[in-house]
Amino acid sequence: MGVRRRSRVLAFQALYAWDVGAASKTDLLDFDWYEPPEGETEQDNRSVISFAQLLVAGTLEQLETVDAEIKAHLSRWGFDRIGKTDLAILRISAYSLLYSKDIPASVTIDEAVELARQFAGNDSFRFVNGVLDGISRNRQESTGT
Numbered sequence: 001m002g003v004r005r006r007s008r009v010l011a012f013q014a015l016y017a018w019d020v021g022a023a024s025k026t027d028l029l030d031f032d033w034y035e036p037p038e039g040e041t042e043q044d045n046r047s048v049i050s051f052a053q054l055l056v057a058g059t060l061e062q063l064e065t066v067d068a069e070i071k072a073h074l075s076r077w078g079f080d081r082i083g084k085t086d087l088a089i090l091r092i093s094a095y096s097l098l099y100s101k102d103i104p105a106s107v108t109i110d111e112a113v114e115l116a117r118q119f120a121g122n123d124s125f126r127f128v129n130g131v132l133d134g135i136s137r138n139r140q141e142s143t144g145t
Contacts, residue, residue, distance in 0.1 A: 008115060
């Protein structure tokens with residue numbers, strides 16, 4: 001698993017823990033609970049944590065905007081009905097779509113779908129894909145890219 005993928009998994013886990021009240025923002029951003037896989041270099045470890053910190057801090061700083069974008073792209077589904085796992089995946093991914101212009105939307109959506117397949121319910125990946133695709137299309141229309 002690549003550095004960015006591990007970072008996204010960590011960011012997802014941190015946001016999930018924050019959302020269920022199991023950890024403070026400070027504890028999350030320290031990532032003291034992260035145990036790198038055996039054989040990971042110190043450089044890779046720093047890169048994993050650094051990107052995960054960026055995703056978590058950015059998502060929490062822009063949470064109101066991120067949640068508004070998610071809400072705007074829900075079809076026949078209330079925001080309060082989104083499972084905590086799906087919500088954590090949607091939040092980090094929506095943040096990336098909105099603020100990480102150097103990461104192609106297709107990469108962000110593919111990574112979110114893989115997270116949903118790995119950690120969420122059976123059909124969550126379809127739900128996640130649909131919401132993020134809507135956000136991506138909206139971003140493209142508003143920026144003309």
